[in-house]
Amino acid sequence: MLLIQLITMKRRKIVVAAGFCLSFFLGTLMNLLYIPGFEHHQNHDNRVHRYYHKKQQRVTGDSQLHVGESDTKDVAESSSKNAAGGRHHQDLLLQIRERFDEVVRYRRRQGHGSGTGDPVRPLERRRLMDSEPGDNWDPIKVIERTDNQQTHFQNRLSPSTYMQTKSRKDLTMNSRSINSTPMLDCSSIDNVTNVQYLGSGYTKAVYKAALNNSLSVALKSVDFGGHDMENCVKKYGSPGDCYRLASFKIVKEMTLMERLQHPNILKLYGYCYQDSNDIQDTVTAITELGSPLEMIQLLQTSWEERFRICLSLVRLLHYLAHSPLGSVTLLDFRPRQFVLVAGELKVTDLDDASTEEAPCSPSSTSDCVMEFPARNFTLPCSRGRCLGINEKRNLYNAYRFFFTYLLPHSAPPTLRPLLDKIVNSTGELIWGIDETLLQLEEVLYLYRNGFYLQNSTQTHRADYKRVVDASIPGENYRCWPSYQHDGCLLSVYSITEAIGVCESHAQCRAFVLTNQTTWTGHQLVFFKTGPASLKSAKGRVTYVRVGS
Numbered sequence: 001m002l003l004i005q006l007i008t009m010k011r012r013k014i015v016v017a018a019g020f021c022l023s024f025f026l027g028t029l030m031n032l033l034y035i036p037g038f039e040h041h042q043n044h045d046n047r048v049h050r051y052y053h054k055k056q057q058r059v060t061g062d063s064q065l066h067v068g069e070s071d072t073k074d075v076a077e078s079s080s081k082n083a084a085g086g087r088h089h090q091d092l093l094l095q096i097r098e099r100f101d102e103v104v105r106y107r108r109r110q111g112h113g114s115g116t117g118d119p120v121r122p123l124e125r126r127r128l129m130d131s132e133p134g135d136n137w138d139p140i141k142v143i144e145r146t147d148n149q150q151t152h153f154q155n156r157l158s159p160s161t162y163m164q165t166k167s168r169k170d171l172t173m174n175s176r177s178i179n180s181t182p183m184l185d186c187s188s189i190d191n192v193t194n195v196q197y198l199g200s201g202y203t204k205a206v207y208k209a210a211l212n213n214s215l216s217v218a219l220k221s222v223d224f225g226g227h228d229m230e231n232c233v234k235k236y237g238s239p240g241d242c243y244r245l246a247s248f249k250i251v252k253e254m255t256l257m258e259r260l261q262h263p264n265i266l267k268l269y270g271y272c273y274q275d276s277n278d279i280q281d282t283v284t285a286i287t288e289l290g291s292p293l294e295m296i297q298l299l300q301t302s303w304e305e306r307f308r309i310c311l312s313l314v315r316l317l318h319y320l321a322h323s324p325l326g327s328v329t330l331l332d333f334r335p336r337q338f339v340l341v342a343g344e345l346k347v348t349d350l351d352d353a354s355t356e357e358a359p360c361s362p363s364s365t366s367d368c369v370m371e372f373p374a375r376n377f378t379l380p381c382s383r384g385r386c387l388g389i390n391e392k393r394n395l396y397n398a399y400r401f402f403f404t405y406l407l408p409h410s411a412p413p414t415l416r417p418l419l420d421k422i423v424n425s426t427g428e429l430i431w432g433i434d435e436t437l438l439q440l441e442e443v444l445y446l447y448r449n450g451f452y453l454q455n456s457t458q459t460h461r462a463d464y465k466r467v468v469d470a471s472i473p474g475e476n477y478r479c480w481p482s483y484q485h486d487g488c489l490l491s492v493y494s495i496t497e498a499i500g501v502c503e504s505h506a507q508c509r510a511f512v513l514t515n516q517t518t519w520t521g522h523q524l525v526f527f528k529t530g531p532a533s534l535k536s537a538k539g540r541v542t543y544v545r546v547g548s
Contacts, residue, residue: 092236092245099248106255106325184211184270184286189219198292202227203249203351208289217269218348220253220285222246243279249351254285256350260323264316266290266339266348290339290346298406302481304491305343306406307447308519311440312345313338313398318437321391326355329390333397343519358386372396377429391433399426410481412452418443448520450493460499462547471537475528477507483524489514491522495543498525502545513541 192209198218199206205223210216222243223229232242257268267288276282298306320328330337332352339348360367360381368379368386370393377396380387403423411419422439425431431439446452479488488505492498502508509530516524531544 088236089238089241092232092238092241096241096245096248099245099252103248103252103255106252106259183268184217184272186272186274188270189217189272189284189286192219195219200226201349203229203246216289218287218289220250220287221282222250240279243282247283250283250285253349253351256325256353257287259325260319260328260350262316262319264312264319264344264346265350266341266346287348288341288346290341290348293335293338293340293345295335295405299409300481302483302491303410303412304447304518304520304522306409307411307443308343309340309345310398310402310407311444313402314433314437314440316345316347317391317394317398318433320394321433323355327357327388327390328353328355329393330397333394333401335401355390357389359384360386370396372400374400388432392429395426395431395433395436396429399423403427412447414452414454415443415446418446444520448522450497453493453497461503462545464499464543465546467534467542467544469536469538469540470534470542471512471540472510472526472528472531472534472542474533475510475530477505477527477529479505479527488527489524490527491518491520492525493522498543501525502527502543508545510542510544513543515539 188211189209192211193213194208194210196208197205198208200223203222203226204220205226207219207221208216209219224243226246228246228249229239229242232245233239236242254268254271257265268285269288270286272284272286273281274284298309320330330347330350330353332349337347337349338345340346358368361384362381364381365378368381368389370377370379370389377392379389379392403426407423408416408419418439422431422436422443425439426436476487478486479490483489483491488508490501492501498511498513502511505527507529508527510528512526512528514524514526518524531542534542534544
């Protein structure tokens, strides 16, 4: 009887422990995967069909970047039709105008609220006016009054009347090339192939396509069935104006991609304006194509690759903290806003980026509070702005979404103390982005040059015979983490490290040096269970264990 009770108690403990582990795993999984804002729709065929339908509409071969409307006559008509809506429609036009202002500020190389100058400086008043299309009409031209009295008068007009004012001034926006590379336009995507729907967020739908059956690109456009468009049309009843409001998020993103040139920001290849769904000048951005960031898969990759992602991210955040536009924060900071391109992490969504730092009053203790799910931070107020809030917000988000998962696990033992210090210091916001980058670059230096290896003078348990121009095709076994799923392929700094790895694996009796290296210069090595299938292979070197 006593034995039965003990067995029952033991089973209960096991069940409780298993339940706890399962709940922890599910909580982590949901934190990584099920964050709102991005969905993979199942109706891919309809999405691709709609993309082709859009392509077949009249294409406007414009090679410059629109930031104004091609024909604000539609806005005037929309305003008259929605006169009964009155105040609601005025609010919609005001939102369009504010988003236009934001794009113009970025185009004019001005960051707002960067902490310099007058912290309460009013927004620039550059308004969207009516332009009459013609054969030589340039949609890049926007209208701006320069006479002080006219400007004062315009600022007093209602949004709908203001947007119909017929006066123009060119605002130079040379977007024909980036870094002397010609930009793609409508003709570039006229005959794209292999179009695949990738996914969508609140505003945009993203497609993968091949240009000339060779270059793969991402095509971003406003999702007519997306959250932003559906809610806007329900509220305001104006599909045309709702599209304009949503499209400025894409125009803003293209502008920032053009202005912020960095290896860890997705490249803008070009853009196209075309008519679609009875709406003139719908915009499509043509960008570099990356692979979605799948955190669960990343946890199964080598530490070296995970460290590369964290280093890429910190280099990006360092650039954003000191960008030409001022300190830039990523308000929608989530793993799904990033992609991998040839192993490098790149930010792909910039439509929610901002250079505006929160205003504050020195007498208030709540103006500069950053709230996160796990904890809050209070920053100092300096010259009417929360000091370093953009940089700190980016850094803490990097800590909670990336560093805690990717940095310490399976790292070389000698690097763990420094990595733990980096994780703890960013988690407490003790360091800024400058110090964090400095420490991560130090980790890279130590790893790249083999200074992380322990006991380099230790003797090995067995001797190894070196066989030149030979390889072992079979005799594979699995190890973790491996660069190859059906074998044990790891990176090493030296032959000494390779021997150490082989002796730490019970199955290992040989290893083969490849002619491939990782991004740090480490050599990739196949570890084998034995030399039974040893055969000639030019350029390969195999080491076979001959001792016990």
